[in-house]
Amino acid sequence: MTTHTAPRFPESLPAARTPDAGAAPPLRWGVMGTGWIAERFVASLQTHSSQRVVAVGSRSTGTAERFAGRFGIERAHPSYDALVADPAIDVVYVATPHNTHLDCALLALEAGRHTVVEKPLALNAEEARTIAEAAAARRLFCMEAHWTTFLPKYDVLQQVLDSGALGDIMAVVADFGEWFPPGHRIFRPELAGGPMHDLGTYLVSLVVTVLGHSPDQIVARGSRLDCGVAGQTAMVLSYGDRQAVLHTSILGNTPTSASLVGTTAGITIDGPFYQPGGFTLTTVDRDRSLRYEEPRSAHLGGLHYQAAEVARRIAGGETESPLRPLATSIATIAIMDEVRRLTGDLVAQERSTAAS
Missing domain, CATH: 3.30.360.10 (Dihydrodipicolinate Reductase; domain 2)
Incomplete structure (x- = not known):
């Protein structure tokens, strides 16, 4: 008969292995969308990381310009097409409403941009697979921005x-x-x-x-x-x-x-x-x-960890994060x-x- 030893209760909890977000290679981010989560994402990156948000795109010039002015972003684009065409960005963060995630992710990927899509990645698994296939076909980094994973x-x-x-x-x-x-x-x-x-x-x-x-x-x-x-x-x-x-x-x-x-x-x-x-x-x-x-810091104190993970993976030539x-x-x-x-x-x- 085999005897199984019960797991031993630890003497202490391990330390987090999460790297310093400020030490990640700085990428140039373009933000697609100007809503609540986009605001917090940009603020978190600017406060806690080395990442640079250099452009924002919206469906109207006024909205993009107001967002850019509020956060000191260099360029405001009046359309998503103009944003993904901007040669100065390394990666696009899709922060548009859920029902547009598929179209916006494909727009960015088809323009040759590494892409991070706010959760949920898509409305359903079929759409999510379409995004994954588009990224794989172009050998581009793609990830769902499920920020909790990276805390x-x-x-x-x-x-x-x-x-x-x-x-x-x-x-x-x-x-x-x-x-x-x-x-x-x-x-x-x-x-x-x-x-x-x-x-x-x-x-x-x-x-x-x-x-x-x-x-x-x-x-x-x-x-x-x-x-x-x-x-x-x-x-x-x-x-x-x-x-x-x-x-x-x-x-x-x-x-x-x-x-x-x-x-x-x-x-x-x-x-x-x-x-x-x-x-x-x-x-x-x-x-x-x-x-x-x-x-306890909510989104402002946590969203930058996922961006730093993205930057490290892209700098290393990877197309996905093993964490997500x-x-x-x-x-x-x-x-x-x-x-x-x-x-x-x-x-x-x-x-x-x-x-x-």
Whole structure:
């Protein structure tokens, strides 16, 4: 009979291996879009990294010029076509609405630009594969801007998971609910609104990282708002005897925490689990625990890590990041597709295709 030794609870937590963002090779970035996430991306790069944002493109001259003036950006382009044609940029960051990610990513790739696409990479797995194929055909770098992946906290978490300190991971339990003001784009079906493409991406990405790309079974239920988008969605993803229980909502705020449940120890990630912050590793008998702390800084203090990763990979001649390869993004979106199919949460473009 073979005797298995139970994983040993660590004496201390490992240090983050995340390189200094300021030491990454400086690239010249062109930002496509001027919305909320574009503002925070540029501010984070300018505050915490060596990256240079040299151009911005919008659908109107006035919007591009105001954005450029606010952030001291050298050139403002009145169209996305003009932005990707700018010979002074090394990489394009696509920060446009979800329903335009496919077209905007292809526009940048076809112009020969390395491309980073804000999450979700695309509306569905088919579109995501199209982007991946376009990047591969041109041997260009391409990545989904899933900023959580690149935070120091998540490097420490990955080291703990890799050490086997949790034993067999049997469950992931997480939620992400947030209140949004009336008129927010998340309530607009034509912009692929609802919780799944925004908040749900973080939940499913966490499960894919911890339990794998391919659940055996997916069960989901959702509700729909009068405006035509989903209000909330509950999901159970099964991987044999292991399960992920997830909930996302745009009806109000929830703790937005996450738990990873193992046979010898568990991890509770403080809310918001997807942002910089802390977590606690605790033995199943609650006899011992270790605490990880880092400043809670939201997007401004975290978006620059992904940009530094992009810069290092492009400077090294690579076309993907091993921390967030396109295959992982596609697997995440494929799970989200199935959840949305089960709940009838189709976006406008998908409804049109289904009806034709």
